[in-house]
Amino acid sequence: MKFCERFFATKSSIIHELDPRAKLGLILLVTMVSIKLESFVCLIILALVLLICMYLAKIFKESLCLLKHFVVILGVVLSVSIIVRDINQTVCTGSFFARLFVMTTAGLLLALTTSPNDFAKALEKMRIPRPITFIFTTTMRFVPTLLKEVEAVMDSLRLRGLRLRGRDILKTPSSFYRGICIPLTVRSIKISDELAATAETRGFGSPNKRTSLREVKFRKNDHIFLFTMVVLSITLLIVDKGVAIPW
Amino acid sequence: MVDPVIVTENLTYTYPNSNEATLKDVDLEVKKGEFVLITGKSGCGKSTLARCMNGLIPHLFGGKMDGRVLIHGKDTKKHPTWELARHIGLVFQNPESQLFTLAVEDEVAFGPENFGVPREDIEKRVDWTLTSVGMNEFRFKPVFNLSDGQKQRVAIAANLSMLPDILVLDEPTSNLDPKGAREVFGVLKYLKEEHKKTIILIEHRTNYAVGYVDKVIIMDSGEIALTDSPGVLFKAQLLKKFGVRAPEPIFLFGDANQHVASENHDMLKTENLSYAYDGNGLAIQRVDMTIQKGETVGIMGPNGSGKTTLVKHFVGLLKPNEGRVLVDGIDTQKADVSMLAEKVGLVLQNSDHQLFMDSVYNEVSFGVKNMKSEKEIEERVEDVLRTMDLWRLKDRHPHSLSDGEKQRVTIAAVLTRRSDVLILDEPTSGMDGYHMDLLVDKLSELKKSGLTMILVSHDIEMISKLAPRTVVMSEGKIVNDGPTSEIIQHF
Numbered sequence: 001m002k003f004c005e006r007f008f009a010t011k012s013s014i015i016h017e018l019d020p021r022a023k024l025g026l027i028l029l030v031t032m033v034s035i036k037l038e039s040f041v042c043l044i045i046l047a048l049v050l051l052i053c054m055y056l057a058k059i060f061k062e063s064l065c066l067l068k069h070f071v072v073i074l075g076v077v078l079s080v081s082i083i084v085r086d087i088n089q090t091v092c093t094g095s096f097f098a099r100l101f102v103m104t105t106a107g108l109l110l111a112l113t114t115s116p117n118d119f120a121k122a123l124e125k126m127r128i129p130r131p132i133t134f135i136f137t138t139t140m141r142f143v144p145t146l147l148k149e150v151e152a153v154m155d156s157l158r159l160r161g162l163r164l165r166g167r168d169i170l171k172t173p174s175s176f177y178r179g180i181c182i183p184l185t186v187r188s189i190k191i192s193d194e195l196a197a198t199a200e201t202r203g204f205g206s207p208n209k210r211t212s213l214r215e216v217k218f219r220k221n222d223h224i225f226l227f228t229m230v231v232l233s234i235t236l237l238i239v240d241k242g243v244a245i246p247w
Numbered sequence: 248m249v250d251p252v253i254v255t256e257n258l259t260y261t262y263p264n265s266n267e268a269t270l271k272d273v274d275l276e277v278k279k280g281e282f283v284l285i286t287g288k289s290g291c292g293k294s295t296l297a298r299c300m301n302g303l304i305p306h307l308f309g310g311k312m313d314g315r316v317l318i319h320g321k322d323t324k325k326h327p328t329w330e331l332a333r334h335i336g337l338v339f340q341n342p343e344s345q346l347f348t349l350a351v352e353d354e355v356a357f358g359p360e361n362f363g364v365p366r367e368d369i370e371k372r373v374d375w376t377l378t379s380v381g382m383n384e385f386r387f388k389p390v391f392n393l394s395d396g397q398k399q400r401v402a403i404a405a406n407l408s409m410l411p412d413i414l415v416l417d418e419p420t421s422n423l424d425p426k427g428a429r430e431v432f433g434v435l436k437y438l439k440e441e442h443k444k445t446i447i448l449i450e451h452r453t454n455y456a457v458g459y460v461d462k463v464i465i466m467d468s469g470e471i472a473l474t475d476s477p478g479v480l481f482k483a484q485l486l487k488k489f490g491v492r493a494p495e496p497i498f499l500f501g502d503a504n505q506h507v508a509s510e511n512h513d514m515l516k517t518e519n520l521s522y523a524y525d526g527n528g529l530a531i532q533r534v535d536m537t538i539q540k541g542e543t544v545g546i547m548g549p550n551g552s553g554k555t556t557l558v559k560h561f562v563g564l565l566k567p568n569e570g571r572v573l574v575d576g577i578d579t580q581k582a583d584v585s586m587l588a589e590k591v592g593l594v595l596q597n598s599d600h601q602l603f604m605d606s607v608y609n610e611v612s613f614g615v616k617n618m619k620s621e622k623e624i625e626e627r628v629e630d631v632l633r634t635m636d637l638w639r640l641k642d643r644h645p646h647s648l649s650d651g652e653k654q655r656v657t658i659a660a661v662l663t664r665r666s667d668v669l670i671l672d673e674p675t676s677g678m679d680g681y682h683m684d685l686l687v688d689k690l691s692e693l694k695k696s697g698l699t700m701i702l703v704s705h706d707i708e709m710i711s712k713l714a715p716r717t718v719v720m721s722e723g724k725i726v727n728d729g730p731t732s733e734i735i736q737h738f
Contacts, residue, residue: 115350116349117348117349117350117353137348137349138347141346141347141348141391145343145391152595152597152600153600155559155600156595156601157603158564159562159564159584159592159593159595160588160601160660161584161585161588163585178603178604179603182602182603182646183600183601183602186599186646187597187600190344190599191343191344194341194344194345195344195345195347197298197303197307197337197339198339198344200303200306200307200328200332201303201328201332201336201337201406202347202357202358202361202406203329203332203333203358203359203361203362204329205327205328205329206329206330206361206362208361209363210360210361210363211359211360211365211366211369212360212366213352213353213356213359213369213370214352214353215366
């Protein structure tokens with residue numbers, strides 16, 4: 001539950017207030033630039049800039065909780081490469097992980113600072129059909145509910161003396177199907193039926209052009225943010241190509 | 248002469264894949280500004296009638312509908328549900344499955360946004376509706392952090408923001424504790440008195456409604472059996488006939504006190520028990536209690552007071568952070584759930600989570616198969632099925648049963664294991680008077696057999712009929728523990 005709540009942005013910061021499309025643009029930009037960059041140092045600079053953005057967004061702590069696993073894996077792989085004294089492999093692995101780190105950080109910047117509702121509104125502005133964006137927000141809303149349902153089903157099974165762990169699913173798939181799939185399917189169908197009925201009674205399906213209480217709009221800050229990131233990316237690309245940094 | 252805003256004429260409806268009509272020739276008129284209570288036994292057609300009023304039937308549910316329903320003169324068959332939503336709002340029983348968005352403000356704005364209302368007007372409507380239901384301070388909060396009572400108030404606001412004249416509420420307080428229920432009724436009173444809204448309330452629990460409603464409709468087997476003034480709710484014989492719960496709980500302490508607990512046999516014991524869920528404050532703190540073998544104890548308290556957290560410790564689903572829990576002398580820290588489940592059976596609130604076999608017989612016999620001989624199992628299962636009045640349903644799929652029958656199956660599944668203790672979590676939630684009496688009868692029989700029972704509930708009447716002792720919890724602590732007859736004076 002706690003894990004899910006991280007994604008339902010409730011904080012407020014200069015990054016939270018950016019248009020989700022600006023943050024989507026950042027992901028695209030960072031992905032392209034990180035693939036193009038060859039220098040490990042340039043990749044690290046890019047990662048540092050994104051970490052500063054995270055700091056500004058007040059999501060440093062939550063992000064580190066998620067990114068720490070990533071850093072541990074990187075540490076293990078680099079250690080092995082250094083132990084076997086394969087410098088090329090070390091550089092390659094380091095760059096690969098640095099790229100992945102940069103892309104993940106940009107993704108987290110979007111996920112942890114954008115409410116699913118704003119994201120859906122941004123998608124609608126990008127001409128994604130309303131039924132699709134509605135499914136997206138509703139799914140996000142019901143992730144915590146479904147986790148609660150799973151927890152309740154697992155508790156019920158334990159009370160009947162049946163404990164299903166990962167390996168039990170492979171060993172006794174019929175127990176998994178009966179014990180978890182059936183109750184969860186029944187509950188999910190019931191909830192989706194109720195949801196469909198509620199949606200109808202709230203005017204979903206009305207042919208009127210939908211309006212929005214909080215409109216998602218590209219503002220001055222979005223332009224400044226994207227412009228800064230583009231300038232930084234171009235600078236890094238020039239440095240990467242022009243300056244002979246050995247890594 | 249006030250014109251009726253809701254009219255049903257010879258309304259008969261049959262659900263798809265069903266041979267029997269759920270509504271039969273229902274004729275009804277509700278005038279503007281009226282507050283109407285519709286009650287009756289489970290399955291009598293109350294919710295179906297509500298769905299007809301909103302056009303969900305026939306537009307969403309399909310089926311065969313004869314007769315007609317007029318909302319402000321509009322035939323629901325000829326107008327889609329979204330169009331009727333401007334006139335009539337519907338609040339469902341489960342607060343969890345009627346909120347779509349993540350923030351309170353977004354939820355309330357959802358309806359007007361769908362109708363293309365200009366932003367400035369939506370802003371005004373959100374302000375007004377959240378103020379009306381007393382939720383303005385939660386405007387920017389995430390919905391999943393709200394209590395059930397608060398969620399239900401948000402659901403009411405989300406309907407009101409479409410400015411309907413009529414509000415239909417289908418068992419809106421079934422999942423709420425008394426405080427949450429009072430909050431909802433406070434809002435309904437305000438809407439009726441200040442905004443002259445027409446309110447149709449479908450409820451089993453008549454105790455809150457009795458002070459507010461203008462008219463009572465009792466339904467039975469798909470028909471309107473009675474339309475009368477609220478005074479009808481005090482005619483005990485009539486209510487019993489239609490399986491409706493009385494507004495004043497019927498306390499039967501005499502019967503409950505006949506029970507005798509075994510002396511000096513501590514079946515369940517907690518010592519300085521404290522527990523906190525990950526990253527949150529203490530859910531229960533320093534709880535000391537002892538339940539003797541053969542005793543029946545009620546546990547009451549508001550939602551979130553730690554009742555369910557406490558009983559989950561008795562089956563080992565939760566392990567104490569501090570202190571210890573003893574089940575018949577066994578420290579639960581040293582025993583796993585399957586071992587404790589042999590001694591303590593816990594029936595959770597929602598039966599759907601607990602049923603997974605393909606027949607009632609297999610469901611009830613599940614878990615005893617590896618322990619006894621086949622013949623002994625058969626005898627035991629038959630005995631339990633007959634006790635719980637389920638023998639005739641033994642070949643049915645558990646999920647095809649009614650809610651009351653499902654609940655009896657989950658209790659039977661526990662009884663087959665011959666547990667020494669039976670714990671029921673909110674067994675009468677959303678239950679009508681007829682089915683509550685049936686359940687009380689069954690539990691009384693079990694009580695006489697010497698079973699130790701814990702009843703976790705908001706239902707004062709049910710607890711008074713079964714439990715001579717009641718423990719009251721609040722904010723994770725036991726705040727009162729004593730004879731039910733005395734505890735009830737405080738409610």
